[in-house]
Amino acid sequence: SLSSSGAKKALSIIRKHRLWETFLVEKLNFTWDEVHEVAEQLEHVESDKLVDQLDLFLSFPKVDPHGDPIPDKNGELVEEHSKVLSKLPVNSSCVCVGVKDSSPSFLKYLDKNGIALGNRMQILEKEEFDNSIHIQIQDRRLHLSHLIASNLYVK
The missing domain is CATH 2.30.30.90 (Ferrous iron transport protein A (FeoA))
Structure with a gap:
């Protein structure tokens, strides 16, 4: 299992990946089957300010285009019961x-x-x-x- 700092880093990468997927679909008209590879590249951006502004720009989405939950800035993940x-x-x-x-x-x-x-x-x-x-x-x-x-x- 991951250490608490490892888990925090993993959630940060998941958050960035899912925000970028959402941005690509909602704002740049990518299809949901095209976004994963591009988001894999963008998720490694280190700027917290950029990621926070992206979240704000997208109106704080709760899920990505595939329906996966997006962790908030504090790493909190709201699991949908489906x-x-x-x-x-x-x-x-x-x-x-x-x-x-x-x-x-x-x-x-x-x-x-x-x-x-x-x-x-x-x-x-x-x-x-x-x-x-x-x-x-x-x-x-x-x-x-x-x-x-x-x-x-x-x-």
């Missing part, structure tokens, strides 16, 4: 709040199928054979594999 979509019963309504897998291929799949954070979904049916699920998002019905449904966080 579940994976695959665990919910039929007829459940929920909102997509994050992704477990933030790989570009998964994020592109979600974009292609119109699945985004904030989408309200209803579980219509579950297939016993392969645990895939049928959901409704607005007026669209989608059939999701168990793997896809297991990588979507919902509330």
Whole structure:
């Protein structure tokens, strides 16, 4: 396990990484599948003032574009209590709040199928054979594999 100074440094890097991802998506029109590599480079900026101003400029976001919590200036991390979509019963309504897998291929799949954070979904049916699920998002019905449904966080 990390020492307290190691944990503080790790949270600082996580904070910078997630703030930069948010900035790239919200202000520079990157897609959520493009931001990780660029944020990896930007997270090593040492200026606390720059990071604090970035946080202010973005109006102190609580989560990044993938739904992951952003630590505050003091390193406090507010964990959202969410579940994976695959665990919910039929007829459940929920909102997509994050992704477990933030790989570009998964994020592109979600974009292609119109699945985004904030989408309200209803579980219509579950297939016993392969645990895939049928959901409704607005007026669209989608059939999701168990793997896809297991990588979507919902509330």
